[in-house]
Amino acid sequence: MKNSISNVVEIAKKICQRKLSKGDIAVDCTMGNGNDTALLCSLVGEEGRVYAFDIQEQALLNTKKRLEGLNFLERATLILDGHEKIDRYIKDKVQLIIFNLGYLPRGNHEITTRSETTIEAIGKCLELLRPNGVILLIIYPGHENGKLEKVDIHEFTSALNQKEFNVVQVCFTNQINNPPELIYIERVKSN
Template identity: 40%
Template sequence: MIVTKITDIAKLFWKEHINDRDIVLDATLGNGNDSLFLSKLVGSKGKVYSMDIQKKALDMTREKMDSSMSNINLILDSHENLDKYIKEKLSLVVFNLGYLPGENNEITTKSKSTLIALEKSMMLLKKGGIVSVAAYRGHDNGEEYIEVFKFLSTLDPKKYKVSLVNPINQSERAPRLFLCQKMKED
């Protein structure tokens, strides 16, 4: 397999980590590809929560879903409100920051709501669970990337292990992948 994108690398990690019956969150639904991939990983007894602030993202995903994907729960709301909908412990939380591909690039994820969502995700993450963040340095002058980097860098290393996948022979604007695993309960 030739890995060409950060999202491909992320999916390799998810595939190794996620099991049938797991409960996961796609906090930035976008075009739905991550949710569709996760739906297959968790199986019919698992659950995928999929959030986006744009109805178009939910509509596009709904069109791509088939009958085997009834485990996807589409939520029209900001990821900062994830705790209103999710009470279970999560095995994986996925953030693919930026904007909905092919749509209005003025509507983007924002540092403030993303940091709130990250904090809430850490609380809902089960021991061994992972938060996966694809962060793009190209939008908003890299502010959101910098804020996510600062937040994840300050997590207690006894409770969380954080890694950064940084493509070194690509543009400085190329996305980076953060992987954060919860090692201990709070």
């Protein structure tokens, strides 16, 4: 159906398109096969910069290949490290940060994001956001670890001060089998 939206990943993409402009700095905290990194690169343009993290070398290789094919490699910094160490790599204020949590599709399902490091990374990302900047968290509660992550992320994000951040939860309430969920965090006040 024309213009219908049936999953939160599509909503996250629309938000990226709305929030990012040429010259912005954006971060993909879970690079995977580089789909989100490529989208961010297309939106920040040649003058912008995209930092992307993953703990798997295969993710970096896949993403590098994808960006090369699109001629986007020069606007990206690919980092083989956990997103929980983001503060070691990025000092500038950032407009948008995306986490597409869970494991790499068609990869090793044992290598997945984990609550503890995800929450640590989100805490650091909040400090990096410029006013009006956003963090997008796509959570997959269909697998065991994703269920735990969802509970912990809800606890952490729902406690954020509403004078500093807008926090929105988006989910399809009539879909079966634990559909993915999006948490949108927007900084409303400078830090």
